[in-house]
Amino acid sequence: MLNSHPLDEGLMMNTKSKRKLLWAVVLTALSITWLPYFGVFNTASMVMGLPQPLAVIIASNIVLTVCVILIYPLYFKPFIKKLEEKPLHEEAVK
Numbered sequence: 001m002l003n004s005h006p007l008d009e010g011l012m013m014n015t016k017s018k019r020k021l022l023w024a025v026v027l028t029a030l031s032i033t034w035l036p037y038f039g040v041f042n043t044a045s046m047v048m049g050l051p052q053p054l055a056v057i058i059a060s061n062i063v064l065t066v067c068v069i070l071i072y073p074l075y076f077k078p079f080i081k082k083l084e085e086k087p088l089h090e091e092a093v094k
Contacts, residue, residue: 015074019075022074025067026064026067029063030064032056032060033057036057
């Protein structure tokens with residue numbers, strides 16, 4: 001690379017660490033959605049006009065939606081690329 005700096009390579013995340021970070025965010029957001037059922041974030045206060053438990057669950061669902069959108073390029077694009085290189089079955093040539 002022409003303009004690469006040795007420290008830049010250490011700062012970039014590889015695909016495996018991106019996947020681990022994404023799944024950690026997913027599991028954290030899923031666990032937060034269950035907290036109101038256990039009495040955490042379950043007060044009668046209002047957050048932006050919504051009851052606190054509903055606001056927490058909506059915020060967690062927004063994070064989960066973004067995570068689902070980010071899963072596509074991390075998992076399915078490499079899978080499709082490998083399938084194009086080597087299909088599961090070859091069609092018979094007549």
